[in-house]
Amino acid sequence: MIAATEPVRILSKSPTDDGEGQFLEVSMGPQHPSTHGVFRMDVVLDGERIVKLKPVFGYLHRNHEKIAENETYLGSMPYTDRLDYFCSLTNNWAYALAVEKLAGIQVPERAEYIRIITAELTRFQNHAALIGFLTQDMGASGTPLMYAFRERETILDLFESLTGARMMCNYMRFGGCRVDLPAGWLDHAKQFAATLPRFLDEFERLLATNEILMARTQGVGVLSKEFAVNAGVTGPILRASGVNYDLRKVDKYGIYDRFAFKIPLGEHGDTYDRYMVRLLEMRESLNILNQALKDIPDGPIVDPKTKIRGFKPKPGEAYGRIEAPKGELGFYLISDGTPNPYRYRVRSSCMMNLTVLEELCIGRNVADVVVILGSIDIVMGEVDR
Amino acid sequence: MTLENIKSEMEANVPGCVLEIVGNPSPSGQHSLRIDPAHAVAIATFLRDAEHLRFDYCSNVTGIDWPGKEISEKVKAKKLVDGAEQEVEEIRKTQTIGHLEVVYHLYSMEKKHGPVILRMRTEDRAEGVHLPSLTHVWRSADFQEREIFDLYGVIFDGHPDLRRILMWDGFQDHPMRKDYVEPDDYEYEPTAHDQVLERARQHRTVMGAQ
Amino acid sequence: MDEHLKTELRKQGIVATTLQELYNWGRKNSLWPLNFGLACCAIEMIAASMARYDMARFGAEVFRPSPRQADLMIVAGTVTKKMAPQVVRLYNQMAEPKYVISMGACAISGGPFKQGYNVLKGIDRYIPVDVYIPGCPPRPEALIDALMTLQKLIDKQSLTGADRPRHLQAEAPSEFIVPRFGAHDLEPPQNPEVWDAPLVNISLAGTDDAGKH
Ligand code: SF4
Numbered sequence: 001m002i003a004a005t006e007p008v009r010i011l012s013k014s015p016t017d018d019g020e021g022q023f024l025e026v027s028m029g030p031q032h033p034s035t036h037g038v039f040r041m042d043v044v045l046d047g048e049r050i051v052k053l054k055p056v057f058g059y060l061h062r063n064h065e066k067i068a069e070n071e072t073y074l075g076s077m078p079y080t081d082r083l084d085y086f087c088s089l090t091n092n093w094a095y096a097l098a099v100e101k102l103a104g105i106q107v108p109e110r111a112e113y114i115r116i117i118t119a120e121l122t123r124f125q126n127h128a129a130l131i132g133f134l135t136q137d138m139g140a141s142g143t144p145l146m147y148a149f150r151e152r153e154t155i156l157d158l159f160e161s162l163t164g165a166r167m168m169c170n171y172m173r174f175g176g177c178r179v180d181l182p183a184g185w186l187d188h189a190k191q192f193a194a195t196l197p198r199f200l201d202e203f204e205r206l207l208a209t210n211e212i213l214m215a216r217t218q219g220v221g222v223l224s225k226e227f228a229v230n231a232g233v234t235g236p237i238l239r240a241s242g243v244n245y246d247l248r249k250v251d252k253y254g255i256y257d258r259f260a261f262k263i264p265l266g267e268h269g270d271t272y273d274r275y276m277v278r279l280l281e282m283r284e285s286l287n288i289l290n291q292a293l294k295d296i297p298d299g300p301i302v303d304p305k306t307k308i309r310g311f312k313p314k315p316g317e318a319y320g321r322i323e324a325p326k327g328e329l330g331f332y333l334i335s336d337g338t339p340n341p342y343r344y345r346v347r348s349s350c351m352m353n354l355t356v357l358e359e360l361c362i363g364r365n366v367a368d369v370v371v372i373l374g375s376i377d378i379v380m381g382e383v384d385r
Numbered sequence: 386m387t388l389e390n391i392k393s394e395m396e397a398n399v400p401g402c403v404l405e406i407v408g409n410p411s412p413s414g415q416h417s418l419r420i421d422p423a424h425a426v427a428i429a430t431f432l433r434d435a436e437h438l439r440f441d442y443c444s445n446v447t448g449i450d451w452p453g454k455e456i457s458e459k460v461k462a463k464k465l466v467d468g469a470e471q472e473v474e475e476i477r478k479t480q481t482i483g484h485l486e487v488v489y490h491l492y493s494m495e496k497k498h499g500p501v502i503l504r505m506r507t508e509d510r511a512e513g514v515h516l517p518s519l520t521h522v523w524r525s526a527d528f529q530e531r532e533i534f535d536l537y538g539v540i541f542d543g544h545p546d547l548r549r550i551l552m553w554d555g556f557q558d559h560p561m562r563k564d565y566v567e568p569d570d571y572e573y574e575p576t577a578h579d580q581v582l583e584r585a586r587q588h589r590t591v592m593g594a595q
Numbered sequence: 596m597d598e599h600l601k602t603e604l605r606k607q608g609i610v611a612t613t614l615q616e617l618y619n620w621g622r623k624n625s626l627w628p629l630n631f632g633l634a635c636c637a638i639e640m641i642a643a644s645m646a647r648y649d650m651a652r653f654g655a656e657v658f659r660p661s662p663r664q665a666d667l668m669i670v671a672g673t674v675t676k677k678m679a680p681q682v683v684r685l686y687n688q689m690a691e692p693k694y695v696i697s698m699g700a701c702a703i704s705g706g707p708f709k710q711g712y713n714v715l716k717g718i719d720r721y722i723p724v725d726v727y728i729p730g731c732p733p734r735p736e737a738l739i740d741a742l743m744t745l746q747k748l749i750d751k752q753s754l755t756g757a758d759r760p761r762h763l764q765a766e767a768p769s770e771f772i773v774p775r776f777g778a779h780d781l782e783p784p785q786n787p788e789v790w791d792a793p794l795v796n797i798s799l800a801g802t803d804d805a806g807k808h
Pocket residue numbers: 082634635636671672673698699700701702706707730731732733
C-alpha cells in the first residue's frame with residue numbers, strides 16, 4: 001500500500017461534471033528539487049491555481065525522541081546536532097538550556113559569551129544560505145548561493161577549529177562548553193567579522209531591488225498577524241508579519257540582555273518581508289557578534305560542579321527554549337531520576353512554521369508555492385525529527 | 386501572576402471544572418495544572434481570551450505514556466496464626482492501569498508572559514482512547530495532536546483532520562508507547578556495541594543463525 | 596597496445612586508443628548525479644558542488660532533477676522506511692548504466708539512528724551500491740574521493756567478457772523490487788537478490804576476528 005502511486009490524478013469538479021474544467025491532483029515531492037529535502041505536498045490544482053495543499057511529512061522521521069529516551073542525557077547531545085543540521089550549535093544550546101533548567105545548573109560567563117558568539121555565527125550562515133536557496137528556487141541559479149556558501153565555508157572553518165567538526169559540532173555541555181577557544185581563534189573571528197559588512201552590502205545590492213525578485217515575492221504568501229500567532233509560527237516569519245516576539249528579548253536567556261541590538265519587523269507579512277527581515281537580522285547578528293567578541297572575559301568554560309559522567313537529574317520536568325535561527329526551538333524533558341530522560345520532546349520551529357503552508361499558498365500559482373516554501377525555511381531533520 | 390491565581394480564576398469562570406496543581410520538584414519550578422477533559426475546551430478558550438491572561442500562543446503539545454506499574458506496599462493485617470490473632474506484615478501487590486497524558490505549554494505573545502502548562506489524562510491506555518482536541522482554540526495544536534495520535538494512539542475528538550502524520554497510513558502500532566516492539570531487523574551489525582550488539586545477539590538466537 | 600609505445604606515439608601527436616578506453620573515458624568524466632538529498636549529508640553534497648570544493652572539476656556538477664537524465668545516485672542521508680520505496684523507485688527509473696554512492700553512516704547501515712523504528716538499516720538492502728563513504732557527515736573531500744574511486748571502477752570495466760558491467764548484460768536486472776508499506780514494517784524487509792547479511796560472528800564482536808566465521 002503506497003500512498004500516491006500515481007503522481008498525477010484527475011479529479012472531476014463535481015459528480016455531474018461534463019468533463020470540462022477538472023481539478024488535477026499533483027504530488028510534489030518527496031523527491032523534488034525545490035522541496036528542501038524529503039517533503040511532499042499533495043496539491044490540488046485548478047489549472048495553475050492551488051485549490052488545496054496538504055503537506056505530508058515523515059520521510060525523515062528518524063525517531064530522535066524515542067532514541068533519546070534510551071540514551072543518557074549527554075548521549076543525546078550529538079543527536080541534537082542532526083535535528084536542524086544547518087544550525088547544530090543553536091540546537092545544542094537549546095538542549096543544554098533545558099537540561100540546565102531541569103537540574104539547576106549555572107553557566108560561567110565566558111561560556112555564555114562563547115555560546116552567543118557561536119549562535120550568532122550560526123544564525124548568520126543559516127540566513128545567508130537560506131536566502132541563497134530561496135533565490136535559487138526563483139531561478140537565480142548559482143550566484144547568490146555561491147556567495148552565501150563562500151561565507152558559510154569560512155564560518156564552518158571557525159567552527160571546525162573550535163569544535164573539530166564542520167557541521168555536527170556537539171559542542172555545548174550542561175553548564176558550559178566542551179573546550180575553550182583555541183589560541184588565535186578570537187583574532188580570526190574578529191578579522192572575519194570585519195569582512196562581513198562588505199559581504200552584506202554586496203549580498204543586498206545583488207538582489208534587494210531586483211525587479212524579478214520583487215515581482216516574485218511582493219504580495220506573495222501573505223501571513224496575517226493574528227493567524228501567525230494562533231498557528232504558533234515563530235522566528236523571522238512571525239516577525240515579518242509584524243509581531244514583535246523574539247525570545248532573545250522576551251526570555252533574555254543566556255546573557256542577551258547585555259547586548260544592544262534591534263529586532264527587525266516586517267509590515268506586510270509577504271515573502272519579500274520574510275526575505276528582508278532575514279537580511280536585516282544578519283546585520284543585527286553581526287552587531288551582537290562584534291560586541292561579544294570585544295567583551296568576552298577570561299574564566300572557566302564549564303561549571304566545575306556539574307557532573308558529566310553519571311549525570312542524573314532529580315525527578316521533575318523542564319521546558320527550555322531559545323530563539324534558534326528558524327524560530328522557537330524548545331526541549332521538554334521529564335526526568336524520573338534515572339540516567340535517561342523519561343520523556344524527551346523536541347518542539348520544532350520548522351514544523352510549526354510549515355503548518356501554515358496551505359493557507360499561504362491557496363489561490364496562488366504553482367510557481368509561487370516553491371517561493372513561499374523557500375521563504376519558510378524548513379529543514380526536514382527538524383520537521384520530522 | 387501565580388498558578389494559584391489562575392486556578393481560582395478559572396474555577397470562577399468555568400463552572401464545574403476540576404483543576405489540580407501538579408507540583409514540579411525540579412529547580413525549573415515549572416508547575417502545571419491538570420484539567421479535566423470535559424471542560425478542556427472551555428478552559429482553553431478562557432485562557433486565550435481573558436483580557437489580562439491572553440495566552441494566545443500554544444507553543445508545544447507533548448504526548449506522554451505512563452504505563453501501568455506494579456506497586457508493592459507493605460500492609461499490616463490481622464491474621465489467625467495458631468489460633469491466636471496476630472498482626473503480620475504482608476506485601477500486597479497492586480497493578481495500576483496506567484494512562485496517556487497530553488501536555489500543552491502556553492505562552493502569551495501579547496503580554497509576553499508564560500508558560501502555563503496544562504495536562505490532560507486519559508482513563509487508561511487502551512487502543513483508541515479519547516481526549517478533546519484544542520485545535521479550534523489554538524491552530525498550532527493541529528499537527529502536534531496529529532503527531533500524538535500517530536505515535537501514541539490518542540484520538541482527539543473534534544480534530545479536523547486526524548490522520549497519521551509521521552508514519553505511513555497502513556501502519557498499525559503506536560511506536561512512542563513504552564511497550565512498542567520494533568520489527569526485528571538486526572540480522573547484521575557492522576559496528577556492534579552496547580544495546581545494538583545486544584539486539585543483534587537476540588536476533589541471532591531467535592533466527593537460529595550461528 | 597604497449598603503454599610505452601602509446602606514450603611515445605602521443606609525443607608525436609598521434610593518439611592511439613581503444614574503443615573501450617574511449618567509451619569509459621567519456622562515461623567516467625561526465626557522471627551526472629541525481630539532484631536528491633535526504634538529510635544532513637546532502638548539505639555536504641551541496642557544499643562539495645560549491646565554489647570551494649567544486650565537483651565540476653570531475654565532471655559531476657550537473658545535478659539533474661529527473662532520474663531519467665542522471666547516471667549517479669548519491670544516497671546522501673538517512674533512508675527512512677517511509678522513504679525507502681521512493682528511493683528504490685527513483686533508482687529503477689534511472690537509465691543504465693547507473694551507479695550508486697552510499698554517502699554517510701546512515702545510508703550505509705542506519706548510522707547513529709540505527710536504533711530507530713522507522714530507519715532503514717542501510718540502502719544496500721534494496722539496491723546495489725558501488726561506493727560507500729563512511730562519516731557522519733563525510734567531508735566534501737570524501738565525496739570527491741568517492742567520485743574518483745567510482746571513476747577508477749568505471750575505467751577498469753571491460754566491454755566484453757563474462758565480467759562485463761551489468762548494463763551490457765542483457766539478462767542482468769536493472770530494476771529491483773520496490774518494498775511495500777506493511778502493517779508493522781516494510782515488505783519485504785530486504786531484497787535477498789541484492790543483499791545477503793554478511794556473516795559476522797557476533798560473539799567475537801569487538802575483536803579483530805569478528806569478520807571470520
Ligand atoms: S550519516 Fe550523519 S550526517 Fe549523514 S545523514 Fe546520517 S546522521 Fe546525518
